[in-house]
Amino acid sequence: MNESDLKPKLGRDGEPMVGTNGRPMHELLDPPQLRGKITVWRFVILRRITQIGILLLFFGTAHWGWSLAGEPLLSGNLSGSEFAGLIPMADPFAVLQIVLTRAIPDTEVLIGAALILALYGLIAGRVFCVWVCPVNLVTDLAGWLRRRLHIKDLLHLPRTTRYLVLVAALLLSAITAVAAFEWISPIGMLHRELIYGIGLGWIAVLGIFILDLFVIRHGWCGHLCPLGAFYSIIGRRTARLVVAFDTASCTHCGECATVCPEPQVLNLKKLEQTGWVTPGECSACGRCVGSCPEASLEFHWSLGRRDGLEPKFTQFSPEIISQRRSP
Amino acid sequence: MTTNRKSRREFLLKTLQGSALTATGALGWFYLIQQQAQASPHAVRPPGAESREEFYARCIKCGQCVQACPFDTLDLAEAGSYVPVGTPYFVPRQTPCYLCPDIPCQEACPTGAISETLEKIEDSRMGLAVIDIENCLSWQGLRCEICYRECPLKDTAISVEHQPRRLSKHAMLVPLVHSDACTGCGICEKVCPTQQAAIRIVPPELVQGEIGEHYRLGWKSETSITQDFKSSTDQSAKDSENPALDYLNQDNEL
Structure with missing residues (x-):
């Protein structure tokens, strides 16, 4: 990427704005050439590849007989699956609901749920939401259209609503003796019907699309979905993948918050204190990383303690930044 | 002091309103689930599915039984069909269950919704x-x-x-x-x-139907009360002397 891709950010008076660190502010990265665009959108492209790829693995196993060492490659779906007849996997939230119905599930599904819990606990809980969940394809489309059409929010709903929905799902599972969210989940409907055949599940998905496009920005994924709420609790303390923040280069232009689907996680004061985005509600979608004009945000993966990272990310000189911008 | 009390009141009110909002949604949600679980008694389930309640509680809607079935008998219910969404069922008129002796659907089920207690496929009650x-x-x-x-x-x-x-x-x-x-x-x-x-x-x-405890079929059970009816076995002995097949050859009735 070139230095020329940076457009100065102008204030209301038409003058270039200056950041808190004395450096000039810039607009979100939006380079004209394809190569630059790919750099900015690289995580979105990767996410589409994993989302569609995982769907394809399920579909290919179900319909085209894909196999590995004589066993079905990936049978089942995101609720419960088995890789190569060996590794069971299960949705830990669904299993938690089943346990609350007081039916003791078989060990296989308990092991599967524990594996998935450990996986997302160690990476970052909501990695599921934006790198795997098929509903994200729908809500991202709604979000993109919404930006294009400049649609404003109709309702305000606190982002904590999803935790109340989560509690309701667990209570209802105990009361009705069926896994309450699994019985109405639009995620399950979309995913199942893509693999096993189309029914009326698209109505629920259309509902989410309309909600996200016209009523509330990121209404489903960011406000209501109890599975997202569950995953944002998972890994709040254990996540190893974080978005690291560089105080020195950040001009406080605030552009990252305009592309972030969970902008409350980009609290600049908090970022300056910790040096990274607090794991939990951050879904590690990488939009901010791709489009920050100062390259102040970057994915950081560490198996050990995260304290050691601060000096590296707070000492950026403008030269290092321009180096990082041209891969 | 007054501002403290006011903010506490506000906090309590906000909590109450939030809970009320969730409760409203949860009531509709509760209705949807009950409607689905109670109003769909006609589905034919895979072999080894235990009682309806047990099956509904355990099934995680993963479809591994569907994929394990070598005859493509099973299917997962789509939203809006007569079967609760996502649960496996089959339509015998289209494809029946061919009673595989190794019960692959049971083998594939990770939750025990298709119960492992079923050992012989002949004992299944779909x-x-x-x-x-x-x-x-x-x-x-x-x-x-x-x-x-x-x-x-x-x-x-x-x-x-x-x-x-x-x-x-x-x-x-x-x-x-x-x-x-x-x-x-x-x-x-x-x-x-x-x-x-x-x-x-x-x-x-x-x-x-179910006969119930209070009726006794005296000629069937071996209780002491029924001993008096032992003589009725003589009747069946008489029948076997005169089997139904032979009646065509005994023209005296016509």
Whole structure:
């Protein structure tokens, strides 16, 4: 990427704005050439590849007989699956609901749920939401259209609503003796019907699309979905993948918050204190990383303690930044 | 002090409002689930699915049983069908269960919704075959008995009985289903030649009665009260002297 891709950010008076660190502010990265665009959108492209790829693995196993060492490659779906007849996997939230119905599930599904819990606990809980969940394809489309059409929010709903929905799902599972969210989940409907055949599940998905496009920005994924709420609790303390923040280069232009689907996680004061985005509600979608004009945000993966990272990310000189911008 | 009390009041009110909002949604949600769970008793389930409640509680809607089935019998219910969304079921008239002895669907189920307690496929109870005698060819006097001949548990689940007929001397051969052996596999429903199947698989609880404790079939049980009726066995001895088959040859009644 070139230095020329940076457009100065102008204030209301038409003058270039200056950041808190004395450096000039810039607009979100939006380079004209394809190569630059790919750099900015690289995580979105990767996410589409994993989302569609995982769907394809399920579909290919179900319909085209894909196999590995004589066993079905990936049978089942995101609720419960088995890789190569060996590794069971299960949705830990669904299993938690089943346990609350007081039916003791078989060990296989308990092991599967524990594996998935450990996986997302160690990476970052909501990695599921934006790198795997098929509903994200729908809500991202709604979000993109919404930006294009400049649609404003109709309702305000606190982002904590999803935790109340989560509690309701667990209570209802105990009361009705069926896994309450699994019985109405639009995620399950979309995913199942893509693999096993189309029914009326698209109505629920259309509902989410309309909600996200016209009523509330990121209404489903960011406000209501109890599975997202569950995953944002998972890994709040254990996540190893974080978005690291560089105080020195950040001009406080605030552009990252305009592309972030969970902008409350980009609290600049908090970022300056910790040096990274607090794991939990951050879904590690990488939009901010791709489009920050100062390259102040970057994915950081560490198996050990995260304290050691601060000096590296707070000492950026403008030269290092321009180096990082041209891969 | 007053601002403190005011903010506390505000906080309590906000909490109450949030809970009320969730409760409103949860009530509708509760209704949807009850509606689905209670209003769909007709689905025929995979072999080894325990009671409806147990099955509904455990099934995680993953479809591994569907993929394990070598005959493509099972399917996951789509939203808006007569079966609760995402649960496996089958339509016997389209594809029945062919009673695999190794029960691959049970093997594939990770949650135990298809219970591991089922050891022999012959002991499964997916449903119960019920004959509509008004439309059954055999019961109308034609020779058919296809269900009987195709039944994997021939002579135990479906038997054919002789029955005299008023119109002519020819006896009818009528199929009878025995609920103690019928697995509900649905092969009979699949092969029934009538335009709409005259033998159908139905969840047993929809059609089966229950005599209850307070009636005693004295001639059947071995309780002390019934000892007096022992003499009734003489009657069956008399019957076997004079079997139904022979009546065509004894023309004295006509």
